[in-house]
Amino acid sequence: MSLQKLFEVDFSKENEIVGYIVGEAKPYEAEILAFRPLSMGEYLYIEYHGYRVLAFVATSITGSLVISRDLVDPRDVERLVKSIRVGERLFYHRGRIKILGSIDNSSMKLHIPPVPPPPGTEVYKAPKAVLERIFTPSTPAHIRVGALLREPEVEVRINVNKVVSRHLGILAMTGMGKSNLVALLSKRVSELGGTVIIFDYHGEYLSLPNTVVIKPMLDPARLTLDELARLLNIPRNATRQRMVLKECLDSIDVEVSKEFFNGLKRCIQGKAARYGSSAQKVLDSVTVYEGFLKRVLKESSGDVMERVSIGSINAVDLSELHLNHADAVIAHWLSRILEARKASVWSNGVKGFPTPIIAVIEEAHIFIPAGEETATKQRASMVAREGRKFGLGVVVVSQRPRGLDPTILSQLGNLAILRIVHPEDQMYVSKYCEPVMQDVMEELPGLNVGEAILLGEWVAVPAAVKIDLVSEKVAGGDIDAVSIWSLYASKKSSEVVL
Numbered sequence: 005m006s007l008q009k010l011f012e013v014d015f016s017k018e019n020e021i022v023g024y025i026v027g028e029a030k031p032y033e034a035e036i037l038a039f040r041p042l043s044m045g046e047y048l049y050i051e052y053h054g055y056r057v058l059a060f061v062a063t064s065i066t067g068s069l070v071i072s073r074d075l076v077d078p079r080d081v082e083r084l085v086k087s088i089r090v091g092e093r094l095f096y097h098r099g100r101i102k103i104l105g106s107i108d109n110s111s112m113k114l115h116i117p118p119v120p121p122p123p124g125t126e127v128y129k130a131p132k133a134v135l136e137r138i139f140t141p142s143t144p145a146h147i148r149v150g151a152l153l154r155e156p157e158v159e160v161r162i163n164v165n166k167v168v169s170r171h172l173g174i175l176a177m178t179g180m181g182k183s184n185l186v187a188l189l190s191k192r193v194s195e196l197g198g199t200v201i202i203f204d205y206h207g208e209y210l211s212l213p214n215t216v217v218i219k220p221m222l223d224p225a226r227l228t229l230d231e232l233a234r235l236l237n238i239p240r241n242a243t244r245q246r247m248v249l250k251e252c253l254d255s256i257d258v259e260v261s262k263e264f265f266n267g268l269k270r271c272i273q274g275k276a277a278r279y280g281s282s283a284q285k286v287l288d289s290v291t292v293y294e295g296f297l298k299r300v301l302k303e304s305s306g307d308v309m310e311r312v313s314i315g316s317i318n319a320v321d322l323s324e325l326h327l328n329h330a331d332a333v334i335a336h337w338l339s340r341i342l343e344a345r346k347a348s349v350w351s352n353g354v355k356g357f358p359t360p361i362i363a364v365i366e367e368a369h370i371f372i373p374a375g376e377e378t379a380t381k382q383r384a385s386m387v388a389r390e391g392r393k394f395g396l397g398v399v400v401v402s403q404r405p406r407g408l409d410p411t412i413l414s415q416l417g418n419l420a421i422l423r424i425v426h427p428e429d430q431m432y433v434s435k436y437c438e439p440v441m442q443d444v445m446e447e448l449p450g451l452n453v454g455e456a457i458l459l460g461e462w463v464a465v466p467a468a469v470k471i472d473l474v475s476e477k478v479a480g481g482d483i484d485a486v487s488i489w490s491l492y493a494s495k496k497s498s499e500v501v502l
């Protein structure tokens with residue numbers, strides 16, 4: 005069936021006039037006066053100058069000239085409400101709409117007509133068939149993430165290829181559904197035979213189906229200077245301490261396989277004559293952290309990539325690590341993943357890791373912060389820049405977008421934005437993230453848990469979506485403190501009775 009046909013059939017049934025274009029319009033935005041309250045995220049259909057166009061309600065306003073803010077006595081409001089006859093219009097409903105593009109175009113991306121809709125143009129509810137054509141493509145690359153927020157019968161599918169090639173940012177306040185979306189994408193990608201690696205700082209993905217839990221163990225022989233320095237908490241600007249560490253890291257390579265810490269300490273002691281107190285400081289760090297680092301470093305544990313299972317969700321369990329250590333572990337993994345993918349592309353799949361990978365960095369404002377250097381930040385920037393060519397997509401997840409490195413943010417070609425209330429976060433995201441529209445940012449406080457705006461190349465047009473809930477993901481919800489207390493209290497009192 006042609007689009008024309010589909011469209012006409014459906015349209016005749018759903019031709020509810022929502023309102024009219026009023027005032028000044030631009031090719032990409034306009035104002036409408038509506039018969040009913042508009043819902044943020046609702047899709048509309050407009051025809052003008054031969055174009056058939058899809059639009060999106062960015063802002064919805066209801067007001068009244070009669071019950072105006074100039075009134076000074078609430079009794080006046082009572083009198084007004086009583087005296088107005090039933091059915092008489094008391095309110096006006098206005099909305100700012102974003103014009104998303106002409107639906108006549110056969111390509112996936114919609115093009116915005118060069119001319120604005122003239123005032124007085126009728127605005128309709130978007131027909132379901134049109135929405136389905138745009139939001140529910142059935143290509144092998146498209147996976148379901150949920151349904152349209154204001155049109156629950158329309159399934160929303162995103163293009164996973166674009167996540168791999170253009171990366172993804174998942175931004176929202178705590179508890180709004182970021183990790184649920186990560187779990188959902190990971191599950192769907194693994195169902196396609198894809199490989200996902202999640203750096204699981206809170207240990208919340210370990211129970212997902214088809215998940216391989218990976219201990220965060222690294223082989224000391226494979227560490228870089230940066231990673232070891234980070235593990236030992238040696239600052240970046242402590243040049244002499246880093247020199248000591250570098251010389252030892254290079255020289256103990258051979259015997260490293262058996263007794264890493266003893267070898268390292270012996271070597272550092274040998275540097276005392278040359279480096280004095282700097283060598284002592286490094287030695288102190290090793291002594292202080294040795295016990296703890298044995299959880300992260302294990303001789304002969306091999307290349308981390310050998311532990312990755314193809315076609316599965318791989319959760320690297322960082323839940324017992326300090327921040328610094330988690331930082332070193334993520335950095336090490338990222339560089340190994342990138343190297344393994346490069347090797348594969350360059351050798352035509354003979355060497356390296358054979359299939360594309362999606363890597364997820366939770367708590368990204370900690371590991372990829374603005375205005376501060378971490379081991380992960382360097383590697384993540386490299387992956388964001390180069391990953392595309394080698395089939396390595398990063399998913400950056402954060403509840404504090406304003407704490408995120410702007411360079412990384414600007415390289416995210418796809419976004420899922422859930423509820424964000426803090427104005428600074430909103431401003432920061434609209435400043436550094438290319439696909440974001442300012443009006444939409446202002447409406448984000450109106451979203452509820454699990455409701456997201458999807459922007460960027462993974463969707464044909466901005467999508468307001470209710471994300472599917474992944475029931476298998478257990479952790480992440482808030483703790484019900486009161487019920488635990490009362491359970492404990494009743495247990496205690498029954499003990500007293502006994």
Ligand SMILES: Nc1ncnc2c1ncn2[C@@H]1O[C@H](COP(=O)(O)OP(=O)(O)O)[C@@H](O)[C@H]1O
Nearest residue numbers: 178179180181182183184454471472473480481
């Ligand atoms: N799409 C959704 N639909 C319904 N409930 C959701 C959805 N996403 C999250 N939730 C609820 O919110 C809780 C917190 O979600 P989570 O993904 O852990 O938030 P975040 O990672 O943003 O802190 C979940 O335990 C779940 O109960």
Ligand SMILES: [Mg+2]
Nearest residue numbers: 182183184480
């Ligand atoms: Mg989370």
